[in-house]
Amino acid sequence: MIQIKHLNLYFGTKQVLKTIDLEIAAHKVTALIGPSGCGKSTLLRTLNRMHDLTPDVRIEGEIEVDHIDVLSPQTNVHQLRKKVGMVFQKPNPFPKSIYENVAYGLKINGFAKGKIDEIVEDSLRKSYLFEEVKDKLHEPATRLSGGQQQRLCIARTIAVHPQIILMDEPCSALDPISTGKIEELIGELRKDYTIVIVTHNMQQAIRVSDYTVFMYLGEVIEFSSTEAIFQSPTKELTKNYVKGHFG
């Protein structure tokens, strides 16, 4: 689904990603783990070209998503981002109503009103949020709890029918119960989407992911099935990290 070849990324003169080669499988959940500052977020944000906004970034190498050359300047970045949705670390609903939050991406794409209503409900159902909010769709999204907000952000993302969903520590700002709900949701979403999730929580990686990538100082140290990474890592560094010796 996603092919990354010889990816190098520099912020100014500082190299943050070092010759990364990865192949991320479709309809699976791939977890990115590694100590703070190793480049997980940076790698994730390369996949939907979020670095376009950052000054002084230099990217070398190739990324292919569903036959789209992601890094090429000719690529329609808006089209790409519709295919590659993103859920952020802190829930960031728009200061609009619950309904408007989910409808936003659809309105941009010029869907008809009736169609939008239908997709909004459908997306909220898929995010396990509909029952909780069906009576207050037109109330401010900011009145929801943090966990509900994060599920709303997921609903907003799946409303535009992406193929891939990138999640950058989606549970780090949430309590255990909300985290549990999001993990359950991820388990459900994997049927329809390819998911790449950054997490600091080893247990979470074990619970939700099929594959795990361990990164260290901008390099991919080990990439394998989640089971292999946590049960029988081949590299010393990986072993130390997953056993909690550093990080």
Added chain:
Amino acid sequence: MNKTKARVRINKLFRFLFQFSGLLCISILLGIFGMLCYNTIAFFTKISPIDFITATQWAPSSGGDTSTYGLLPLLVSTLLVTSGSMVLAIPLGIGTALFMSEYAGAGMKQWLKPTIEMLAAIPSVVIGFVGITIVSPLISTLFGLPNGLNALNGSVLLAIMALPTIITISEDAIHAVPQSLKEASLGLGATYWQTLRGVVLPTAAPGIIAAVMLGMGRAIGETMTVLMATGNTLAFPKSFFDSIRTITATIAIEMGEVPYQTTHYYALFAIAFVLFIITMLVNILAEHIANRIRQFQ
């Protein structure tokens, strides 16, 4: 122990001082309002409110029975220049604020912002000068008018005066929109322009509304500039090319000569009262709209 006592006493002293200054502000405000009300009521014991509102002429003559005190021409003049100035200043101001916040580089913003803030420091007489010597001739040649001292001239100048307020406060509001919201919008495939329109402007709206209201308040209450640059004609204006005389200019011109406690004297308070009500309504309305938006944030 002693130290604690001293601290308690200092605390008390400051609390008293703050309370006092707060009360002072409120009593000054109430005092001014009371004075306006008192004199306005005195006016209405002599002239009926209906005549005041419906008469189409402002023609006070000291002592005679021939005077009429019609609010309309002054009110229409004030509303005309103010709305004209807002039509110019709102899009220009918000556009400039957007440009500064979203497109201008750090270097450009560094000199642009202080320059615009400096515009606010120009005294209104000087703006009046500019109106008489530059804008007015420009208007008369541009539109083939014998005289450029008219409502349009006033609107242009008031727009210039309202712009710094509108720009700086809007820019603060736009700049305060979290990057995370922009990323959320872009992440859904929105273009930068769609993000500005769909997320940045709505999120900054309470601040932008406050900016516009403050700018408008300045325009409505401005006296010297309109007095100098709009021709001071006491007729009912029909278009932006007519000379006008606003409520503020009328008070400023006539207050100096009017005999104390005559009908004319009270009349000037009555129109000041009207001005006060307008600015108050504008503020309440703005507050209401901003609150409606804010509840989503």
